[in-house]
Amino acid sequence: MEKEDKRRIDVPPKPWDYNPSSWKQRVMIALVAMIAAAIAFYMGLFQWGLIDDVWDPVFGDQSKRVLQSNVSHALSGWFRVPDAILGCMAYLGDIIFALAGSTRRWQYRPWLVLLFGLDVIPLGIVSAVLVFLQATVVGNWCFLCIVTAIISLILVAMAYDEVYSTLVFLYRLWKKTGDKNIVWKAFWGSPSEEAYEVGLSMVKE
Numbered sequence: 001m002e003k004e005d006k007r008r009i010d011v012p013p014k015p016w017d018y019n020p021s022s023w024k025q026r027v028m029i030a031l032v033a034m035i036a037a038a039i040a041f042y043m044g045l046f047q048w049g050l051i052d053d054v055w056d057p058v059f060g061d062q063s064k065r066v067l068q069s070n071v072s073h074a075l076s077g078w079f080r081v082p083d084a085i086l087g088c089m090a091y092l093g094d095i096i097f098a099l100a101g102s103t104r105r106w107q108y109r110p111w112l113v114l115l116f117g118l119d120v121i122p123l124g125i126v127s128a129v130l131v132f133l134q135a136t137v138v139g140n141w142c143f144l145c146i147v148t149a150i151i152s153l154i155l156v157a158m159a160y161d162e163v164y165s166t167l168v169f170l171y172r173l174w175k176k177t178g179d180k181n182i183v184w185k186a187f188w189g190s191p192s193e194e195a196y197e198v199g200l201s202m203v204k205e
Helices: 002-008 023-047 062-067 070-079 083-099 110-138 143-177 180-187 193-202
Strands: none
Touching: 023 062, 023 083, 023 143, 062 110, 062 143, 070 110, 083 110, 083 143, 110 143, 110 180, 143 180, 143 193, 180 193
């Protein structure tokens, strides 16, 4: 079933007019995440004390105060690494998950797409919360932190459609079969006649 359908593997699922699992979209996500990872790593170098200053053309020394704040130290204390490095690792995860799998992974590898979503979407939320804390708790602003937060939200906007398609596929499979074993196997990429039919019904001709 999967082998037969690979002739039409790069096709848009409803309701999209494009394929959210296409290489074009996923490579763009990886490139955007790469920029964010580089910025986060740079800030992490400052938090590690490997560089003496951090570039900020807008807020000046406020960035250093944010990166050395109690909020930042609290996060570092919990995870034993600077929070900027944690962000860098999450962005690297975005890159890896974005580039893994085929152009129909929304159907054939739901676990991979949902893992990708779990990396991208919470990161965007956390980044926005941390920027909010800059003003309300720290009382300073960090230009590069704001840039990475904006990038994180952009990544959420770029990734949600593929996650949505995967969730719709699994939901329709459950509605069709009512069999949790079939849905569970489909989640891990095991093919079945029912999963094939649901996937086919979602594909735009």
